[in-house]
Every structure is written in C-alpha cells, then in structure tokens.
Amino acid sequence: MLGAFERLAPAEMTFEHFERMGDLPHFNPDLDNGTALPNEAAEWRRAVGAADVMLISTPEYAHGLPGSFKNALDWLVSDPAFAGKCIVILSAARGSTWAQESLREVLRTMSARIIEDASVSLPLGSNKVDVESILAQDDLRTILHRSIQALQSEFNKPDLLQS
Numbered sequence: 001m002l003g004a005f006e007r008l009a010p011a012e013m014t015f016e017h018f019e020r021m022g023d024l025p026h027f028n029p030d031l032d033n034g035t036a037l038p039n040e041a042a043e044w045r046r047a048v049g050a051a052d053v054m055l056i057s058t059p060e061y062a063h064g065l066p067g068s069f070k071n072a073l074d075w076l077v078s079d080p081a082f083a084g085k086c087i088v089i090l091s092a093a094r095g096s097t098w099a100q101e102s103l104r105e106v107l108r109t110m111s112a113r114i115i116e117d118a119s120v121s122l123p124l125g126s127n128k129v130d131v132e133s134i135l136a137q138d139d140l141r142t143i144l145h146r147s148i149q150a151l152q153s154e155f156n157k158p159d160l161l162q163s
C-alpha cells in the first residue's frame with residue numbers, strides 16, 4: 001500500500017523510507033535525553049522530524065500494534081518536534097480493527113495530527129498483493145488518488161505551510 005501510494009504521488013512529494021525500525025533498542029525513558037539518546041533513536045527522530053508527513057501502514061498482531069512499531073512510537077513521545085506531526089494512515093479493509101483503534105489512540109495521545117480525509121482503507125481482499133497488483137485495480141487506484149489529493153489540499157492550507 002505504501003509503495004503504491006508512492007508510485008501514484010506527484011513528483012513534488014518525496015519519500016524517505018525508514019528501514020531500521022528493528023535496530024531501535026527497547027524504549028527506556030532513562031536514555032531519553034540529549035546525551036544518552038541511542039544513535040538509532042536519534043536517527044529515527046531526525047527522519048520523522050524532517051518529514052512534513054508520516055505515512056503509516058501497520059499489520060496487527062494478536063489484536064494489537066506490533067511491539068516493534070509501538071516501541072518506535074515510544075521513542076517519539078517526548079520529542080517536542082513530534083507534537084502536531086501530520087499523519088496519514090493507510091489500512092487494509094480486512095481485520096486489524098484493534099490495531100487501527102489502538103494506533104489512533106496512541107497518536108492522539110502523542111498530539112499527532114491525523115489527516116482523516118487522506119487516511120484510507122483499501123479493500124485488498126487478500127494478503128497476497130504487491131505494488132503492481134494494487135496499481136492494476138482501478139478501485140484501489142481511485143482510493144489512493146483520493147488520499148493523495150486530500151493530503152495535497154491539507155498542505156495548501158496556509159496554516160500548514162512550513163515556515
């Protein structure tokens with residue numbers, strides 16, 4: 001879903017993928033300060049802080065968010081730059097209702113700004129999909145286009161433009 005979103009996005013939307021979530025140490029508030037902050041956590045904060053929007057898609061494990069992803073979010077909780085971060089959530093319209101609700105609750109608690117008009121649910125029908133098979137389906141392309149347009153219109157609002 002993330003890959004299909006990226007392929008359909010206009011050239012002025014650029015994407016950075018954070019591939020090292022698995023390298024983050026487990027969150028420890030005692031290390032959550034300027035001098036002791038682990039390098040991986042600092043790098044994660046830098047990547048998120050540099051982005052205008054965080055695009056999220058997550059599986060659900062045992063009716064919850066994946067522990068690794070919640071851990072990554074925990075490293076952002078006390079980052080002042082995260083408050084007000086614009087978030088777009090792409091979800092699969094099958095299962096994972098607990099994780100979606102939990103994700104929204106966590107993000108709200110972290111004072112993130114979920115862009116609901118751009119956060120869409122795709123009726124994939126199967127786990128056996130890839131970027132090409134998503135892009136081959138008109139209904140899925142339409143939903144992703146709607147999400148991209150909603151995101152663009154959010155950023156045309158003067159109060160969201162970067163200073």
Ligand SMILES: Cc1cc2nc3c(=O)[nH]c(=O)nc-3n(C[C@H](O)[C@H](O)[C@H](O)COP(=O)(O)O)c2cc1C
Pocket residue numbers: 059060061062063064094095096097127128
């Ligand atoms: C250990 C484990 C627990 C899972 N628990 C749930 C669950 O509670 N709810 C759900 O909708 N999917 C659950 N899934 C499915 C995953 O969210 C996800 O759809 C699946 O792992 C992706 O499938 P793939 O291997 O075909 O990519 C679980 C998968 C695994 C491996």
